[in-house]
Amino acid sequence: MPSLGADMTSGTLLEWRVKPGDAVKRGDIVAVVDTSKAEIEVEIFEDGVIDELLVPEGTRVPVGTALATVRAGTEDEVPSARPVPAAPQPPEAHRLRASPIARRVAQQLGVDLAAVTGSGAAGAITKADVEHAAAGAVTPVAPAPAAPAPAASGAPAPPPAPPATPAGEPGDRALAMRQAIGALMARSKREIPHYYLQTQIDMSRALAWLAEENLNRPIAERLLPSALLLSAAARAAAATPALNGFWVDEAFRPAEGVHLGVAISLRGGGLVAPALHDADRSSLDELMSGLRDxxxxxxxxxxRGSEMSDPTITVTNLGEQGVELVHGVIYPPQVALVGFGAVLERPWALEGMIGARPIVTATLAADHRASDGHAGSRFLTLIDRQLQKPEEL
Amino acid sequence: MNEQELHDVVIRALTEVAPDVDPAAIDPQTDLTDQLDIDSIDFLNVLVNVHEQTGVEIPERDYPKLATLDDAVAYLLAAQPRGAGTDA
Structure with missing residues (x-):
C-alpha cells in the first residue's frame, strides 16, 4: 500500500485492475485504493508481469503492506518474483523527465512517455526520442527505478493515525477527511517553524495579455488567470531550490523537478492538493488543461497515486471566494506553501500618479529550517517579475 | 433548440460539475457561481459543455451575461445558430 500523501496511514483496496499473468509497464494503473480522502488510482513503478495479488478487494491495510508481487521481464522469462513497491515512495523516484515539446508531441502522436527512453540531460525525454518511438524504431523500455527505500529510511514519520473509519458513507468520508487534514496540519504547526511573507502584484499586464490571447481561442482552449499564477509560481520555485523539496530526517532534500501541488476544495468539504507534474517546464496550455483535468x-x-505523493511545493488560490490574502499552512514534508488572494481593483501609485489597477496579494509560508526570508522574498519578487511578462510564461 | 431544451442543457452541464445540486432547487435569478459554490474552472467547464451541446460561441467578454440560469438560457436562445449558414 503506497503512501498517497503524508496524511495517509492506511488504505482500502477497492478494485484490482490487473490479474495474475498480466504484463504491466511503469505508469500503468493497477488498482484503485480508497484513502480517507478519495479514491485514488495506483500506478505501478516498474515493468513486469503480475505474479500474485496479495490483498483481496475490500481489505483495509496499513501503508507499507505489500499488495502484489511482480515478476521482472516478460512472460517468457524465468520468473523472479518481488513485491510491488509498497513502502512509501521517495516522492521524486518515479517521475518522468520530458521537455514540454516532447510531451506535446507525445500527446499528438499517442506515444506513452513511460515507454520512451530519454537521451537528453539526466535522461530527459526529448522531442526526437518521442518521434523515434512513434516511428516504430526499437526503443528500449526505460529501466525500472531502483527498489524503493524501506519504510524506515527517508520517509517522513506518519502522522498520528486517525481513528479507523469505514469508508463508503459520505458522512464517514467527510469525518475521516477532516481528521486526516487535522492530523497533518497539527503536525505542520507543531513541527514546522513557519515564516510568512506577502507582496502585492499589479496584474494589469497579465490580465490584458490574457484577454487578448483568449479572443483568438476557442472556448475549450481559453486560459484562466489561475494558469498564469501557477506558471509564475512554478518558475519561481524552480529558481529558488530552497523552497522546492522536502524536510526529511532532519535535513532538507531539494526536489529535482517542480511538481506543483494545487489545493482543490471538494464539494461537501475537505480538500486535496494533487500535483501538476513538471509545472515549471509546462506551457500555459498544458497547465490549463492539466488544471481542468x-x-x-x-x-x-x-x-492517481503519483499526483497525491509527488507535490514538491503547493499553491492555494482562495481568490475565488473573494478573500484578499491567505497565510497558508505548509503540507509536510514540503517546505513552502504559496497563496494567492482575489484579483481586486485597488488604488496603485506608479511614477507619482495614482490609478486603479487589478492587484493580487501573493503570500508565502515557508519552513525556516530549510530557508530564510531572503530566499522567500526573492521567490515572491520572481513571481511578480514573471507576471509582468506574461507572454514569456 | 427551444427554451426548454436550452434550459435542460444548462442544468445538465451544471449538475455535471456540481452533482450534489438538486436542479429543482436552483434559483433561476441568482448568480450561479455563488449559489452553487462553483469556481472559475467549474464555470469554464460548464460553458465548454454548453458550447459543445449547442454550438453557440461564447466570447469571454460575454461570460457575465450567463451569470444566472435565466440569463444563460436567454443568451443561448438569442445567440444560437438559426440553421446552416444563417447565423450572423
Whole structure:
C-alpha cells in the first residue's frame, strides 16, 4: 500500500485492475485504493508481469503492506518474483523527465512517455526520442527505478493515525477527511517553524495579455488567470531550490523537478492538493488543461497515486471566494506553501500618479529550517517579475 | 433548440460539475457561481459543455451575461445558430 500523501496511514483496496499473468509497464494503473480522502488510482513503478495479488478487494491495510508481487521481464522469462513497491515512495523516484515539446508531441502522436527512453540531460525525454518511438524504431523500455527505500529510511514519520473509519458513507468520508487534514496540519504547526511573507502584484499586464490571447481561442482552449499564477509560481520555485523539496530526517532534500501541488476544495468539504507534474517546464496550455483535468478528477474522486505523493511545493488560490490574502499552512514534508488572494481593483501609485489597477496579494509560508526570508522574498519578487511578462510564461 | 431544451442543457452541464445540486432547487435569478459554490474552472467547464451541446460561441467578454440560469438560457436562445449558414 503506497503512501498517497503524508496524511495517509492506511488504505482500502477497492478494485484490482490487473490479474495474475498480466504484463504491466511503469505508469500503468493497477488498482484503485480508497484513502480517507478519495479514491485514488495506483500506478505501478516498474515493468513486469503480475505474479500474485496479495490483498483481496475490500481489505483495509496499513501503508507499507505489500499488495502484489511482480515478476521482472516478460512472460517468457524465468520468473523472479518481488513485491510491488509498497513502502512509501521517495516522492521524486518515479517521475518522468520530458521537455514540454516532447510531451506535446507525445500527446499528438499517442506515444506513452513511460515507454520512451530519454537521451537528453539526466535522461530527459526529448522531442526526437518521442518521434523515434512513434516511428516504430526499437526503443528500449526505460529501466525500472531502483527498489524503493524501506519504510524506515527517508520517509517522513506518519502522522498520528486517525481513528479507523469505514469508508463508503459520505458522512464517514467527510469525518475521516477532516481528521486526516487535522492530523497533518497539527503536525505542520507543531513541527514546522513557519515564516510568512506577502507582496502585492499589479496584474494589469497579465490580465490584458490574457484577454487578448483568449479572443483568438476557442472556448475549450481559453486560459484562466489561475494558469498564469501557477506558471509564475512554478518558475519561481524552480529558481529558488530552497523552497522546492522536502524536510526529511532532519535535513532538507531539494526536489529535482517542480511538481506543483494545487489545493482543490471538494464539494461537501475537505480538500486535496494533487500535483501538476513538471509545472515549471509546462506551457500555459498544458497547465490549463492539466488544471481542468485535475480539478474535474479531484472532485469526481479519481486521482492517481503519483499526483497525491509527488507535490514538491503547493499553491492555494482562495481568490475565488473573494478573500484578499491567505497565510497558508505548509503540507509536510514540503517546505513552502504559496497563496494567492482575489484579483481586486485597488488604488496603485506608479511614477507619482495614482490609478486603479487589478492587484493580487501573493503570500508565502515557508519552513525556516530549510530557508530564510531572503530566499522567500526573492521567490515572491520572481513571481511578480514573471507576471509582468506574461507572454514569456 | 427551444427554451426548454436550452434550459435542460444548462442544468445538465451544471449538475455535471456540481452533482450534489438538486436542479429543482436552483434559483433561476441568482448568480450561479455563488449559489452553487462553483469556481472559475467549474464555470469554464460548464460553458465548454454548453458550447459543445449547442454550438453557440461564447466570447469571454460575454461570460457575465450567463451569470444566472435565466440569463444563460436567454443568451443561448438569442445567440444560437438559426440553421446552416444563417447565423450572423
Amino acid at each position: 485535475l480539478v474535474t478528477r479531484a472532485r469526481a474522486g479519481r486521482l
